[in-house]
Amino acid sequence: MSSDKSKEKKDRMIAVVSGKGGTGKTVCALNVAAALRSIGKDVMLVDADVEDPNLGISLGIHSPDMSLNHVLEGRKNPDEAVHVHDTGLFVIPSSLSINYTDTDFQFFSDAMKKLDGYVVADCGPGVNDKLVSVLEAADTSIVVTNPMRTSLSGALRVIELIRDIGTDIEGLVLNNLTSKELYKEEIEAITGCEIIEEIPYDKMVDESITHKRPLLDHVPYSNTSHAFRRIAHRITGEEHELTLSEKARTLYNSFRSIFH
Ligand SMILES: Nc1ncnc2c1ncn2[C@@H]1O[C@H](COP(=O)(O)OP(=O)(O)OP(=O)(O)O)[C@@H](O)[C@H]1O
Ligand SMILES: [Mg+2]
Numbered sequence: 001m002s003s004d005k006s007k008e009k010k011d012r013m014i015a016v017v018s019g020k021g022g023t024g025k026t027v028c029a030l031n032v033a034a035a036l037r038s039i040g041k042d043v044m045l046v047d048a049d050v051e052d053p054n055l056g057i058s059l060g061i062h063s064p065d066m067s068l069n070h071v072l073e074g075r076k077n078p079d080e081a082v083h084v085h086d087t088g089l090f091v092i093p094s095s096l097s098i099n100y101t102d103t104d105f106q107f108f109s110d111a112m113k114k115l116d117g118y119v120v121a122d123c124g125p126g127v128n129d130k131l132v133s134v135l136e137a138a139d140t141s142i143v144v145t146n147p148m149r150t151s152l153s154g155a156l157r158v159i160e161l162i163r164d165i166g167t168d169i170e171g172l173v174l175n176n177l178t179s180k181e182l183y184k185e186e187i188e189a190i191t192g193c194e195i196i197e198e199i200p201y202d203k204m205v206d207e208s209i210t211h212k213r214p215l216l217d218h219v220p221y222s223n224t225s226h227a228f229r230r231i232a233h234r235i236t237g238e239e240h241e242l243t244l245s246e247k248a249r250t251l252y253n254s255f256r257s258i259f260h
Pocket of ligand 1: 018020021022023024025026027028049052054123124125175176177199200201202203205206209
């Protein structure tokens with residue numbers, strides 16, 4: 001890993017979006033944040049999906065007393081809504097109460113500016129005013145899509161929106177590769193965006209959620225975890241190469257997962 005801080009990119013707030021539901025935004029946001037933390041960065045994971053918040057619950061935070069909703073309503077400062085997960089990850093969850101689905105995002109950007117370090121925002125599906133507020137606050141976005149035409153239509157809409165707003169698109173993450181309906185080159189040509197990572201279908205993703213932990217903490221040495229780590233390094237602009245021991249542990253885990 002490079003120690004030259006001047007090489008670090010300035011992108012600080014990353015919105016994880018897709019336009020379509022169920023593509024893997026929450027899994028991606030959670031694990032990119034965990035990956036940033038695993039490489040020594042200060043990071044805050046924010047559940048910006050107030051209509052169907054599932055980030056907190058994925059980490060075992062079921063009924064947060066303080067949430068993003070309280071912050072956006074001006075009742076709390078962002079640092080008062082931070083939950084520390086047992087892995088050490090800092091999270092601002094959204095409330096699961098039906099009373100909070102309509103929270104106004106007008107002050108989202110102001111609230112996020114009060115946070116230090118990287119901010120990774122897990123966005124909801126669809127293209128609406130709340131998403132616009134998050135995209136306007138973000139320095140860059142990661143668009144998560146699946147290699148299927150139905151998923152790509154959502155990605156196209158969200159890409160158009162980001163281009164209209166004028167912020168950066170870090171690239172596409174092609175997740176959950178169980179279908180071969182569309183190939184990488186085809187997707188890049190249709191969207192005009194680079195695919196920065198391909199994440200395979202990995203049964204350990206659901207297992208990690210069962211254990212209420214990011215995959216990065218549940219199985220740190222796997223090809224899927226390394227894929228999330230590469231995204232984190234791309235965000236920071238730092239280079240990274242696996243050590244011999246990390247490669248050996250990854251190989252061991254790959255063999256192990258075949259027999260489990
Ligand atoms: N690479 C993967 N391998 C295996 N399962 C995955 C993978 N990515 C996501 N999943 C599973 O797919 C489901 C949907 O993922 P996730 O909740 O992250 O999608 P989402 O885009 O956030 O959905 P929503 O739009 O509803 O918020 C979850 O059960 C998740 O565990
Ligand atoms: Mg989600």
